[in-house]
Amino acid sequence: MQFMLLFSRQGKLRLQKWYVPLSDTQKKKISREVIQIVLARKPKMCSFLEWRDLKIVYKRYASLYFCCAVEDQENELITLEIIHRYVELLDKYFGSVCELDIIFNFEKAYYILDEFILGGEAQETSKKNVLKAIEQADMLQEEAETPRSVLEEIGLT
Amino acid sequence: MRMPAPIRLRELIRTIRTARTQAEEREMIQKECAAIRSSFREEDNTYRCRNVAKLLYMHMLGYPAHFGQLECLKLIASQKFTDKRIGYLGAMLLLDERQDVHLLMTNCIKNDLNHSTQYVQGLALCTLGCMGSSEMCRDLAGEVEKLLKTSNSYLRKKAALCAVHVIRKVPELMEMFLPATKNLLSEKNHGVLHTSVVLLTEMCERSPDMLSHFRKLVPQLVRILKNLIMSGYSPEHDVSGISDPFLQVRILRLLRILGKGDDDSSEAMNDILAQVATNTETSKNVGNAILYETVLTIMDIKSESGLRVLAINILGRFLLNNDKNIRYVALTSLLKTVQTDHNAVQRHRSTIVDCLKDLDVSIKRRAMELSFALVNGNNIRGMMKELLYFLDSCDPDFKADCASGIFLAAEKYAPSKRWHIDTIMRVLTTAGSYVRDDSVPNLIQLITNSVEMHAYTVQRLYKALLDDISQQPLVQVASWCIGEYGDLLVSGQCEEEEPIQVSEDEVLDVLEGLLVSNLSTPVTRGYSLTAIMKLSTRFSSLNRIKKVVSIYGSSIDVELQQRAVEYNALFKKYDHMRPALLERMPIMEKTATNGPSETVQTNGETDSTILDTKHLPSISQPASQANDLLDLLGGNDVVPIIQTTVPTKPASAGGELLDLLGDLSLTGGPTPTPASSVPMSQPPFLLDGLTSQPLFNDIAAVIPPMTAYNKNGLIIEFTFERSNPNPNIAVITIHATNSTEADMTEFVFQAAVPKTFQLQLLSPSSNVVPAFNQGSVTQVIRVLNPQKVRCYCEPRTHSASYRSRSSEISPFVLKHLQKSDECLSGAKLNIAKLKLRAASH
Numbered sequence: 001m002q003f004m005l006l007f008s009r010q011g012k013l014r015l016q017k018w019y020v021p022l023s024d025t026q027k028k029k030i031s032r033e034v035i036q037i038v039l040a041r042k043p044k045m046c047s048f049l050e051w052r053d054l055k056i057v058y059k060r061y062a063s064l065y066f067c068c069a070v071e072d073q074e075n076e077l078i079t080l081e082i083i084h085r086y087v088e089l090l091d092k093y094f095g096s097v098c099e100l101d102i103i104f105n106f107e108k109a110y111y112i113l114d115e116f117i118l119g120g121e122a123q124e125t126s127k128k129n130v131l132k133a134i135e136q137a138d139m140l141q142e143e144a145e146t147p148r149s150v151l152e153e154i155g156l157t
Numbered sequence: 158m159r160m161p162a163p164i165r166l167r168e169l170i171r172t173i174r175t176a177r178t179q180a181e182e183r184e185m186i187q188k189e190c191a192a193i194r195s196s197f198r199e200e201d202n203t204y205r206c207r208n209v210a211k212l213l214y215m216h217m218l219g220y221p222a223h224f225g226q227l228e229c230l231k232l233i234a235s236q237k238f239t240d241k242r243i244g245y246l247g248a249m250l251l252l253d254e255r256q257d258v259h260l261l262m263t264n265c266i267k268n269d270l271n272h273s274t275q276y277v278q279g280l281a282l283c284t285l286g287c288m289g290s291s292e293m294c295r296d297l298a299g300e301v302e303k304l305l306k307t308s309n310s311y312l313r314k315k316a317a318l319c320a321v322h323v324i325r326k327v328p329e330l331m332e333m334f335l336p337a338t339k340n341l342l343s344e345k346n347h348g349v350l351h352t353s354v355v356l357l358t359e360m361c362e363r364s365p366d367m368l369s370h371f372r373k374l375v376p377q378l379v380r381i382l383k384n385l386i387m388s389g390y391s392p393e394h395d396v397s398g399i400s401d402p403f404l405q406v407r408i409l410r411l412l413r414i415l416g417k418g419d420d421d422s423s424e425a426m427n428d429i430l431a432q433v434a435t436n437t438e439t440s441k442n443v444g445n446a447i448l449y450e451t452v453l454t455i456m457d458i459k460s461e462s463g464l465r466v467l468a469i470n471i472l473g474r475f476l477l478n479n480d481k482n483i484r485y486v487a488l489t490s491l492l493k494t495v496q497t498d499h500n501a502v503q504r505h506r507s508t509i510v511d512c513l514k515d516l517d518v519s520i521k522r523r524a525m526e527l528s529f530a531l532v533n534g535n536n537i538r539g540m541m542k543e544l545l546y547f548l549d550s551c552d553p554d555f556k557a558d559c560a561s562g563i564f565l566a567a568e569k570y571a572p573s574k575r576w577h578i579d580t581i582m583r584v585l586t587t588a589g590s591y592v593r594d595d596s597v598p599n600l601i602q603l604i605t606n607s608v609e610m611h612a613y614t615v616q617r618l619y620k621a622l623l624d625d626i627s628q629q630p631l632v633q634v635a636s637w638c639i640g641e642y643g644d645l646l647v648s649g650q651c652e653e654e655e656p657i658q659v660s661e662d663e664v665l666d667v668l669e670g671l672l673v674s675n676l677s678t679p680v681t682r683g684y685s686l687t688a689i690m691k692l693s694t695r696f697s698s699l700n701r702i703k704k705v706v707s708i709y710g711s712s713i714d715v716e717l718q719q720r721a722v723e724y725n726a727l728f729k730k731y732d733h734m735r736p737a738l739l740e741r742m743p744i745m746e747k748t749a750t751n752g753p754s755e756t757v758q759t760n761g762e763t764d765s766t767i768l769d770t771k772h773l774p775s776i777s778q779p780a781s782q783a784n785d786l787l788d789l790l791g792g793n794d795v796v797p798i799i800q801t802t803v804p805t806k807p808a809s810a811g812g813e814l815l816d817l818l819g820d821l822s823l824t825g826g827p828t829p830t831p832a833s834s835v836p837m838s839q840p841p842f843l844l845d846g847l848t849s850q851p852l853f854n855d856i857a858a859v860i861p862p863m864t865a866y867n868k869n870g871l872i873i874e875f876t877f878e879r880s881n882p883n884p885n886i887a888v889i890t891i892h893a894t895n896s897t898e899a900d901m902t903e904f905v906f907q908a909a910v911p912k913t914f915q916l917q918l919l920s921p922s923s924n925v926v927p928a929f930n931q932g933s934v935t936q937v938i939r940v941l942n943p944q945k946v947r948c949y950c951e952p953r954t955h956s957a958s959y960r961s962r963s964s965e966i967s968p969f970v971l972k973h974l975q976k977s978d979e980c981l982s983g984a985k986l987n988i989a990k991l992k993l994r995a996a997s998h
Binding site: 013014015016018019021022023024028042044045046047048049050075076077078080081082085103104106107110111114115118119121122123124125126127128129133136137140141 | 166167170171174210213214217218219238239242243246250253254255274276279282283286287288290311314315318319321322347348351352355393394396401402403404406410442443445446449450453481482483484485486516517518519520
């Protein structure tokens with residue numbers, strides 16, 4: 001996988017994960033282009049389209065488009081399964097995930113993605129294991145948060 | 158006094174979302190950015206994490222966030238896990254390997270790779286494996302390799318993918334990971350298995366040595382795959398009843414790479430492939446994903462024919478699937494296999510043709526490509542019906558490709574000439590404006606070759622013109638045909654269908670209409686003017702034609718004007734040549750390479766090609782010289798001139814003038830007239846006949862042999878060939894025979910060429926030309942004329958025995974002459990002042 005984009009039906013980017021080195025300008029340009037192309041697709045069309053020398057695999061879940069750009073030799077059908085798996089993970093984590101969850105907790109969405117996919121390839125095929133790792137990491141985060149006294153909060157110490 | 162705590166991330170998000178306009182949002186962002194900047198300046202550790210998180214949100218909205226890059230690094234260096242989490246995320250989003258800043262991460266990552274907490278190690282591995290630059294990879298490869306050997310499966314699986322990234326960035330490092338791969342596949346953990354297979358795949362794809370090395374893993378891979386299929390329900394890895402489809406697909410892909418080209422490996426996996434192909438549940442996408450990968454593997458390895466048929470049948474079933482995604486991948490795969498398994502794919506032809514009517518653009522395109530691949534002599538009629546129907550209704554994007562495909566197929570498999578012409582007509586009338594430019598000359602060539610269909614063709618084209626003159630390729634082909642076969646049109650000779658009654662004036666009306674119409678492009682106008690001109694020898698309405706031609710002599714369009722002027726000249730000065738010039742074109746030979754860039758095309762390429770810059774470069778030259786007049790009509794048209802000239806014997810002094818290479822594009826003729834006879838005794842057109850040799854002064858495909866010299870018993874003949882690898886090289890073989898009583902000894906053939914030429918003289922067979930034609934001397938000359946300049950040849954012979962008999966004999970010389978009247982009208986051919994006429998670009 002070269003990149004994954006999540007965007008709304010209005011074309012607003014909700015998540016962008018790049019597995020190839022590109023400048024910010026390039027990323028912006030590519031995102032704009034791909035979003036435009038995907039949004040232009042009609043419902044009856046298949047989930048794959050050719051773009052430059054890549055294949056775009058996309059699927060819409062409620063108000064969000066999940067879009068992956070894969071290389072020519074990749075299996076498009078299994079890529080759809082990868083997308084679906086990611087949605088399932090989000091769903092399990094947030095409990096019936098919706099776009100707002102991803103907007104307000106975008107960093108968590110990234111953490112989950114990074115536990116599922118590394119360098120563009122799936123690193124863990126068990127849903128349970130991914131969620132367990134996230135859970136543990138979240139706990140670590142909570143423990144690490146040193147309790148702050150009230151005085152600290154108002155700036156008196 | 159300390160600043161109030163920066164607002165929390167969620168609060169910021171909420172606030173920004175309340176903005177009703179872009180401007181309002183921008184204002185909020187700018188305010189917050191300012192706050193964040195000052196917070197950064199204060200080196201506030203407590204809230205750095207929160208601020209960077211907010212910055213990342215704003216970055217996602219499209220606002221610049223580069224001032225946060227260093228802060229990310231500080232977060233990574235922090236001891237708090239929360240900080241590291243955000244820091245690494247920020248690094249992945251904001252930093253890129255192009256900036257040196259990213260290298261500052263290297264040390265932190267190194268430390269974190271050795272951290273006591275596996276989740277920190279995981280963050281480091283993830284970041285390195287996602288965006289590590291080559292330098293970072295070089296520095297940290299050792300750490301990754303270490304982690305690849307750990308027993309901690311959480312880390313091991315990440316290390317494997319990190320290694321993949323390292324290898325992609327720095328391929329030379331691949332070797333160092335080899336030892337660690339030894340027992341990767343013995344792992345039970347699916348995550349490790351999956352990433353290990355990915356790593357092995359990457360290594361095998363990059364190195365043939367690795368590939369051979371890893372072939373021994375085939376049995377193990379087959380076992381793992383078998384276990385996945387046979388084992389019962391495993392809740393952890395189950396997807397719709399299939400156990401770990403991701404792993405299955407990856408294993409199948411690796412097997413494909415290992416089995417390709419290797420009989421033993423292919424055999425070892427034969428059974429498992431058959432098993433997967435037959436047992437996999439196909440009701441959901443996930444099952445089909447596995448089947449798809451299986452099919453790809455079967456087709457790529459050396460599988461038994463039974464297995465291959467099974468694979469193609471799976472694809473055939475895919476084509477009938479309701480799911481358009483499945484249909485799409487089926488068509489893609491079939492396209493890949495149609496060459497190798499043609500017959501098997503043919504069985505699914507009707508389903509494929511049905512896909513032409515699919516709503517999805519990608520499916521339609523694939524179906525079209527596949528349809529063309531499946532057309533053969535048996536199904537041409539049926540297939541063409543479907544394809545023509547498709548052409549009618551498809552998107553404009555497709556029409557050009559479809560039209561080209563139809564032409565190609567028609568040419569290969571046309572069951573009859575009439576069918577062929579009809580098909581062409583159909584394409585031109587339905588998609589005439591989408592037809593590619595190079596189709597026009599190709600079609601014209603096709604039409605000339607169907608001699609018995611000329612009347613029918615011109616009639617149909619004429620009728621099409623009456624309906625619609627907007628589609629330029631159609632109009633061009635039609636004009637050309639009317640120009641050529643107008644006589645057949647008015648004489649009502651059509652056999653194939655009811656001949657129409659049309660008068661000369663009506664035809665001229667149509668052609669003149671094209672000239673004035675706004676719809677006609679300049680190229681089209683050129684075609685029609687030339688067509689009108691040609692009709693001057695086929696019709697009797699000479700005056701009308703003359704009038705038209707003279708009107709366009711002052712046309713604003715330079716091309717048109719030039720043509721008109723020259724045609725005018727044809728009427729006035731060279732009227733005696735006109736019939737011969739405008740004679741019917743002979744059948745054109747199609748050369749092997751007939752692409753648009755091929756300049757050495759058929760003889761007598763149509764005049765219209767002059768405007769087509771894809772053809773001979775010399776054509777695009779705005780030839781202003783009057784003697785290009787005859788060039789315009791194409792080489793073949795010049796043939797009659799030469800045929801009517803009387804070959805005169807070369808004069809003695811001064812030598813003859815042979816238009817050596819120019820002559821060669823003609824389909825043969827006797828010895829060209831020498832220039833020495835030019836001045837007074839011959840009518841002027843002979844002179845022009847020599848100078849205005851066809852535009853194709855590079856040697857045509859077929860060059861007839863010629864007698865270059867025939868004097869005093871010595872005959873030298875040239876035979877020509879085009880050098881095989883480089884068609885710009887002419888290979889001339891000379892044969893010298895001697896019919897006199899005495900041997901000609903010390904026979905030496907010399908040749909000299911102007912600077913732009915290159916000449917290579919190979920050794921002659923002998924120096925003695927035996928008497929009484931008892932033998933011959935042969936010698937090969939290779940001439941390269943890269944600038945495609947006209948070349949004239951002046952023969953002079955030198956021979957020992959001759960020296961005693963005649964006085965003026967001098968070496969054979971290939972000279973180049975300036976194409977100007979002054980040089981040719983005088984017989985002063987010894988003048989060495991020769992200029993190159995660059996007839997090409």
